[in-house]
Amino acid sequence: MVRIGIVGVGFMGRIHYLAAQRLTGAKVAAVCSRDPAKLAGDWTNTRGNFGPEPGRVDLSGVKTYSAFADMLADPDIDLIDICTVTDQHAPLALQALAAGKHVLVEKAIALSPADADAMVAAAKTAGKLLMVAHVLPFFPEFKFAAEAVRGGQYGKLLGAHFKRVIAVPDWSADIADAAKTGGPAVDLHIHDTHFIGLVCGVPKEVFAVGTVANGAVTYLTTSYLYGPGGPAVTCSSGAVCMGGRPFTHGFEIYLEKASLLYDAGGQPLTLLTADGKATQPALAGGGDPLAAFADELQAAADGVRTGAEPDLLSGQLARDALVLCHREIESVKTGRAVAV
Numbered sequence: 001m002v003r004i005g006i007v008g009v010g011f012m013g014r015i016h017y018l019a020a021q022r023l024t025g026a027k028v029a030a031v032c033s034r035d036p037a038k039l040a041g042d043w044t045n046t047r048g049n050f051g052p053e054p055g056r057v058d059l060s061g062v063k064t065y066s067a068f069a070d071m072l073a074d075p076d077i078d079l080i081d082i083c084t085v086t087d088q089h090a091p092l093a094l095q096a097l098a099a100g101k102h103v104l105v106e107k108a109i110a111l112s113p114a115d116a117d118a119m120v121a122a123a124k125t126a127g128k129l130l131m132v133a134h135v136l137p138f139f140p141e142f143k144f145a146a147e148a149v150r151g152g153q154y155g156k157l158l159g160a161h162f163k164r165v166i167a168v169p170d171w172s173a174d175i176a177d178a179a180k181t182g183g184p185a186v187d188l189h190i191h192d193t194h195f196i197g198l199v200c201g202v203p204k205e206v207f208a209v210g211t212v213a214n215g216a217v218t219y220l221t222t223s224y225l226y227g228p229g230g231p232a233v234t235c236s237s238g239a240v241c242m243g244g245r246p247f248t249h250g251f252e253i254y255l256e257k258a259s260l261l262y263d264a265g266g267q268p269l270t271l272l273t274a275d276g277k278a279t280q281p282a283l284a285g286g287g288d289p290l291a292a293f294a295d296e297l298q299a300a301a302d303g304v305r306t307g308a309e310p311d312l313l314s315g316q317l318a319r320d321a322l323v324l325c326h327r328e329i330e331s332v333k334t335g336r337a338v339a340v
């Protein structure tokens with residue numbers, strides 16, 4: 001049994017806890033929070049922009065810690081699941097790895113590429129797994145798209161456009177603070193830079209235009225420049241939508257022998273093929289907001305059990321996604337294409 005200790009009981013801490021109830025061969029053994037009410041099971045203040053309404057949870061059978069060092073000292077914890085706000089990812093992950101624990105850390109891996117590099121290096125030194133909870137490839141529509149592009153059955157990738165637009169996040173002071181999250185061009189857009197790295201590869205250069213508020217890029221449209229013969233890939237991301245639509249994401253992906261269309265705001269995943277047909281593939285877990293998180297956590301637990309890093313949760317891929325965000329921010333702020 002892989003025993004998980006969750007640190008940080010906010011929106012994601014709650015989502016991970018709920019999703020972990022579905023795991024096979026793994027369970028939440030402990031939670032760590034600075035808030036005594038949360039340790040007593042009152043999670044009503046853990047709001048977010050999707051998923052079930054927060055409420056009370058029954059923590060009987062789960063150890064509770066108010067000090068992170070005490071959870072790390074517990075020999076009955078195998079995997080530390082870091083669900084804190086992003087500025088705490090690097091310090092907590094480094095402590096956990098030094099304590100001999102495997103780590104799963106929410107995206108973004110860290111605020112700075114230097115911290116991300118230090119985390120990847122620390123995991124190697126410790127001989128432990130550093131996994132980053134990039135959930136997007138576990139969403140059924142994105143999973144289907146990744147398999148379609150990487151599998152090669154529809155030919156070469158010609159081009160793609162990705163979209164991720166939300167209302168300004170306001171469920172906690174932390175998530176609204178760009179100094180703690182990197183702002184939307186990191187905190188939100190990194191889902192797409194990770195997915196683009198996974199299915200399209202790392203581009204040579206990026207060129208981005210966007211809006212800046214208080215030093216943080218809040219919305220951007222980026223061209224990923226792969227050079228002659230490479231795919232034409234763009235993405236628009238940001239926290240600029242009015243509250244009437246708190247979250248949407250989607251893509252249009254053009255392959256030589258198929259096109260894939262998806263928009264969570266209205267267009268179900270649709271596969272257009274060379275014979276002129278349009279089909280809507282049956283998707284396991286579609287419509288259940290916890291399913292992708294349960295699959296992601298299962299991959300992490302299986303990684304701990306087998307000792308093999310799950311490729312979708314790779315620390316290196318997450319680090320590359322962060323670097324891409326930083327290059328795009330530089331491009332927005334300088335008005336120039338930036339080498340990756």
Ligand SMILES: NC(=O)C1=CN([C@@H]2O[C@H](COP(=O)(O)OP(=O)(O)OC[C@H]3O[C@@H](n4cnc5c(N)ncnc54)[C@H](OP(=O)(O)O)[C@@H]3O)[C@@H](O)[C@H]2O)C=CC1
Nearest residue numbers: 008009010011012033034083084085086106107108172174
């Ligand atoms: N994969 C996805 O789809 C999503 C991922 N995220 C990511 O998850 C992470 C958390 O975001 P979210 O849950 O929305 O944020 P919340 O603000 O809801 O929760 C963050 C939690 O972090 C903990 N925390 C904050 N500061 C500190 C500190 N100094 N030391 C220790 N713990 C601290 C607190 O936990 P406590 O009160 O228990 O101490 C707090 O509740 C972020 O990195 C974000 O990017 C967020 C949303 C969706």
Ligand SMILES: O=C1CO[C@H](CO)[C@@H](O)[C@@H]1O
Nearest residue numbers: 049166169175184187188
């Ligand atoms: O997907 C998401 C929804 O919005 C949040 C606030 O920007 C992000 O942290 C999160 O990754």
